[in-house]
Amino acid sequence: MKKIFALLNSNPTYKKYELYVIPAVAIVLLVGMIMLIVIPNIFQYFEADKTLTDTKAKIDFFKQKKANLQAVNKEQYTNGINNSLVILPGNAESPAAISQLYHILGLTNMQVVNISFSEGGDDKTGKSFRIALELNGSVSELTNFIIKLKEAPRLMRIHTLEVNSPSGAADIFASLVISAYYEPLPANISNLDQPLAQITEKDLEILNKVQNSGFPVITEDTNYSGPKGKNNPFE
């Protein structure tokens, strides 16, 4: 150390500027601390503050979601799902659809001349399979059939309609193609970060259609072990 000072003191350039050496070093260190430590930390402070705000918002979101989920009556909603599967099954369930149609035909006294099936498709309304019916009856019976079809629990819509009546005859011949809708259950269940779905009273009224329709509810019997037909006759 002494040797270094001795060497520096013998240097005329050092002697000329020795007064400014310590202030220069102090300034360099000060500027270095500000540029390398203080300023980056100020930026990091703002980022961390934003992260903290977002985290607090998420905590509030999850707290609210937890409270809403704890208030859910799981049994009520499970029953709701079962009823909704009667209205819109997860697969074609053609036996149930045919049973419903025959029940309606029984109520309206129309006679079935012919019945056949075909694949429906996936239009903008939903997936369906088609039931082609040829019926014989009166105009009022046909009108009654159309009304009862709309009131029935299982969702079905008349896709095409053809009505013929010989001149002077009271009876008519009707050819209908009915779309029986179904929708497979989703493969991906909800995401944790998604807001909770809201079910309104109006939504729940749709489910009452199953109980209030007066129709027998036909579903798959999972305990039955004997022979069964195919749910989807097109497979």
Add this chain to the structure above:
Amino acid sequence: MPTINVNLLPEEFLIEKKLKQKKILFFKISSIFFVTGLIITSSVLLFRLAQSQIVQSAQKQLEEEKGQVASLQDNETALFLLKKRLDSINKINATESIPVSAYNLLTSIIPSGANILGFTMTKENEITVTVETSNTVILDQLFNSLLDPKINKGYITAVKLENIRLQQDKVFVDMALGYNANASAQTAPST
């Protein structure tokens, strides 16, 4: 007797003394700046440390809340499935059966005394209908009903006569009607 001050110290000694005093002053000022900078830097670092601990604590709390919500996944699944299914049901319920609407419209506007012998709707915008009547006045009323947007509510967009025949005192009329399922009552049909 006035005193006389004689400075016997050499001039270089005085200059060196002044220089030394200047050095000490500069050193003191530099130290003050350096220490101030050190204090500011330490404060900023301590503040950031405290803030990062708060952020970590908040993130830990967030993970706990997420875990509690995940434990209620069965309830969420039931709710999600039910809502999705109800939305699909509502979507299908919102669509009317176009052939049924068209058939109901025709049966409501056909005047009494005329009978529908045939009705076919295999496309969304086209109806083929056969009507019989034994009275030409009723036939006239029928055409007026089909053409008047106030009566047909704008659903019938075109009326095309394909065949008229007289048989056993009855008039049989085959028509092709244009049908607009999304009707505006102000649209006048063309013939």
